[in-house]
Amino acid sequence: MAILLTKSTKVVVQGITGREGSMRAKFMRRMGTNVVAGVTPGRGGEEVDGIPVYNTVKDAVKNHGLFDVSVTFIPGTGLKDAVMEALDSDIKWLVMPVERVPLYDILEMVAYAKTKNAMLLGPGSIGVNTPGIGVLGWLGGSVEFASKHFRPGHVGVISRSGGQSGTLPYVISQAGFAISTVLHVGTEPVTGMSFSDVLPLFQEDPDTDVMAIFGEMGGSHEEEAAQLVKSGKFTKPIIIYVSGAWAPAGMKFSHASAIVERGSGSTQDKISRLKEAGIIVVDNPNEIPQWLRDFNTQGKLRVKTPQA
Amino acid sequence: MARLHEHEGKALFKIAKMPIPQGDVAKTPEEARKIAEKIGKPVVIKVQIWAGGRGKAGGVKFANTPDEAEKMAASLLGMTIKGLYVEKVLVEEKLDIAQEYYAGIIVNAQAGARCPVVMFSTEGGMDIESVPQDKIALMNVDVIRGFKIYDALNLANKVNVPSGHIVAVARLLVGLYDTFKNFGCRLIEINPLVVTKEGKVLASDCRLSIDDSSVIRHPELGIQVARESGTPPTELDRIAWWVEEKDLRGTCYFAEMNNVLKGEVHGTIGFHGMGGGGAMLGVDGLNKQGLRVPNFADTSGNPPASKVYRAAKLVFSQQGIDGYMLGGFMAANQEQWHHAHGVVKALREELPKRPGFPVMLLLAGNKEKESLEILREGTKDLNARIRIYGGERVYDTVGLAAEMKEMVLEYKKEQKGKKG
Numbered sequence: 097m098a099i100l101l102t103k104s105t106k107v108v109v110q111g112i113t114g115r116e117g118s119m120r121a122k123f124m125r126r127m128g129t130n131v132v133a134g135v136t137p138g139r140g141g142e143e144v145d146g147i148p149v150y151n152t153v154k155d156a157v158k159n160h161g162l163f164d165v166s167v168t169f170i171p172g173t174g175l176k177d178a179v180m181e182a183l184d185s186d187i188k189w190l191v192m193p194v195e196r197v198p199l200y201d202i203l204e205m206v207a208y209a210k211t212k213n214a215m216l217l218g219p220g221s222i223g224v225n226t227p228g229i230g231v232l233g234w235l236g237g238s239v240e241f242a243s244k245h246f247r248p249g250h251v252g253v254i255s256r257s258g259g260q261s262g263t264l265p266y267v268i269s270q271a272g273f274a275i276s277t278v279l280h281v282g283t284e285p286v287t288g289m290s291f292s293d294v295l296p297l298f299q300e301d302p303d304t305d306v307m308a309i310f311g312e313m314g315g316s317h318e319e320e321a322a323q324l325v326k327s328g329k330f331t332k333p334i335i336i337y338v339s340g341a342w343a344p345a346g347m348k349f350s351h352a353s354a355i356v357e358r359g360s361g362s363t364q365d366k367i368s369r370l371k372e373a374g375i376i377v378v379d380n381p382n383e384i385p386q387w388l389r390d391f392n393t394q395g396k397l398r399v400k401t402p403q404a
Numbered sequence: 405m406a407r408l409h410e411h412e413g414k415a416l417f418k419i420a421k422m423p424i425p426q427g428d429v430a431k432t433p434e435e436a437r438k439i440a441e442k443i444g445k446p447v448v449i450k451v452q453i454w455a456g457g458r459g460k461a462g463g464v465k466f467a468n469t470p471d472e473a474e475k476m477a478a479s480l481l482g483m484t485i486k487g488l489y490v491e492k493v494l495v496e497e498k499l500d501i502a503q504e505y506y507a508g509i510i511v512n513a514q515a516g517a518r519c520p521v522v523m524f525s526t527e528g529g530m531d532i533e534s535v536p537q538d539k540i541a542l543m544n545v546d547v548i549r550g551f552k553i554y555d556a557l558n559l560a561n562k563v564n565v566p567s568g569h570i571v572a573v574a575r576l577l578v579g580l581y582d583t584f585k586n587f588g589c590r591l592i593e594i595n596p597l598v599v600t601k602e603g604k605v606l607a608s609d610c611r612l613s614i615d616d617s618s619v620i621r622h623p624e625l626g627i628q629v630a631r632e633s634g635t636p637p638t639e640l641d642r643i644a645w646w647v648e649e650k651d652l653r654g655t656c657y658f659a660e661m662n663n664v665l666k667g668e669v670h671g672t673i674g675f676h677g678m679g680g681g682g683a684m685l686g687v688d689g690l691n692k693q694g695l696r697v698p699n700f701a702d703t704s705g706n707p708p709a710s711k712v713y714r715a716a717k718l719v720f721s722q723q724g725i726d727g728y729m730l731g732g733f734m735a736a737n738q739e740q741w742h743h744a745h746g747v748v749k750a751l752r753e754e755l756p757k758r759p760g761f762p763v764m765l766l767l768a769g770n771k772e773k774e775s776l777e778i779l780r781e782g783t784k785d786l787n788a789r790i791r792i793y794g795g796e797r798v799y800d801t802v803g804l805a806a807e808m809k810e811m812v813l814e815y816k817k818e819q820k821g822k823k824g
Contacts, residue, residue, distance in 0.1 A: 259679025
């Protein structure tokens with residue numbers, strides 16, 4: 097999906113010298129992403145896999161010009177400052193594969209990003225993978241696994257679970273189909289982008305014919321997606337699984353959240369709202385391939401892009 | 405969310421200069437008596453447990469004299485209310501209540517908001533969900549701008565708080581917001597917020613949870629396990645948190661839970677899930693086959709083998725399990741060999757003690773071939789029922805749970821035969 101990521105998208109990696117940062121920067125590069133520079137304070141002048149490292153984002157910009165995207169591999173308590181640094185360097189899109197971020201920090205960075213008209217994917221998002229174009233974050237895992245199971249095609253994938261954002265493309269590929277873009281919105285309690293922010297991008301994407309989504313109990317992603325479909329702003333077919341019909345004890349919030357969400361949040365409620373909007377809800381994600389075959393038979397889903 | 409007790413939350417209110425009733429916490433009847441003497445008027449004695457509805461459950465008593473306070477405290481301490489042991493009581497001045505209000509702050513994660521929302525109502529003292537929406541004033545707070553005294557006044561005005569105490573209410577709301585922000589709260593509620601007959605405004609109750617990821621910034625709160633739970637952490641929960649705290653690479657989540665099944669229960673499976681979504685899928689599958697799961701565990705986000713090993717050991721440490729399942733219901737992005745190594749080490753320690761024990765290992769995704777090889781190679785000489793699967797079964801929750809059930813029934817029969 098060329099809307100979010102193209103071959104020329106210019107990427108900086110904040111925290112590039114760390115355990116995750118260095119490994120994932122190499123992975124992104126192997127997958128075709130245009131990683132131009134990295135930032136780690138105190139490590140300026142070094143290189144990671146041939147990528148030059150700078151002490152600050154500003155310094156990286158001075159040497160390479162403006163960046164389109166920053167991917168942050170920063171410990172949770174340090175993320176807010178790193179994000180603000182990127183936003184102050186006019187970076188308009190951040191991908192944040194970072195967990196354990198203090199909640200108020202998330203709220204502050206989201207609010208600041210809004211004033212800068214920037215998009216935040218995550219925190220807690222393992223990223224985006226557009227087969228044949230590249231990866232932001234580490235969705236796909238390794239070059240070997242991603243190249244085998246993430247091939248260019250026409251099924252758009254969104255997930256609230258990191259693990260499942262790799263699993264749906266795998267299952268789709270086993271069924272003989274392939275994906276346009278897969279995106280993980282993130283696991284933190286508040287994320288910068290929700291299903292309803294992401295779906296319009298897939299709507300505009302000529303490569304996406306249908307959507308496969310892995311939803312979860314809690315929050316309001318699914319309800320907002322249902323609303324989007326109801327209002328006619330998303331018109332492509334959606335197949336969704338919502339996990340947590342059985343939920344571990346103690347995962348419910350107090351009465352107070354019910355006031356804001358007014359009855360939404362439970363798996364059952366999500367399922368009924370999704371169905372009401374005409375969305376296909378499956379009982380197990382292993383039913384998704386059959387639906388894809390049906391869409392293909394009806395001429396609504398192309399199989400895959402011929403290998404270049 | 406790490407929940408605090410009422411008296412701990414009120415200590416934070418005190419820092420924010422919010423008015424709270426005079427009082428202190430007691431662990432013995434004698435301490436309760438001394439606190440009542442110091443207060444010098446009738447008192448209320450409240451059990452300090454993580455549960456709502458304490459009054460109805462008999463956890464709140466009144467006393468007119470220090471003598472009575474001692475007796476009441478003696479009757480409450482050591483009690484079990486809603487399954488929770490009473491270790492402490494809060495002894496506070498009894499308030500002369502004129503009105504009961506409600507105040508709360510939570511985070512609104514909806515796409516159009518993503519901010520704290522301050523809530524206020526004059527209909528306090530009852531379940532806030534039963535209060536009609538038009539009786540609750542709400543404000544989404546722009547965190548860059550903050551929550552100002554006039555925001556609080558406007559909220560109180562919306563639900564017609566009288567001029568006589570509107571300023572006191574507003575100041576208290578500002579203090580509440582400061583507490584929310586400064587301590588990284590996930591949720592705060594005061595219900596009731598009391599207006600006394602003399603016109604004083606006091607936070608009479610407090611329900612407060614700290615956001616899990618903010619606990620690290622507040623060692624002064626002494627939170628032992630930064631995870632939401634309706635019950636105090638078990639010994640294994642504490643050990644799991646220790647593992648997590650010592651090593652921030654990846655996640656090791658472990659919580660014992662009360663998994664009640666409808667219908668016949670065929671056995672209990674120590675469950676080692678991978679990734680929240682996949683782990684839930686797995687438990688769902690086992691439950692449908694009549695297999696109980698006494699814990700929710702999840703190792704994901706690329707943890708090292710040492711962390712996976714510790715999680716597996718925790719799962720095995722549970723009493724009365726009839727099987728172990730590594731439920732990797734995901735084609736993982738993380739390199740799976742870390743899991744394979746960690747689990748093999750745990751199995752090599754645990755299985756010699758449990759001949760014939762049912763074990764199901766499902767690992768799929770990145771470095772799957774190598775990981776399955778590690779599992780096969782590392783367990784081939786062990787005397788147990790071990791089944792190892794990869795990507796072709798990744799969503800086969802039904803089939804795998806059915807196989808697990810079959811192995812558990814065989815194993816239990818065998819055990820019974822040994823005893824007989």
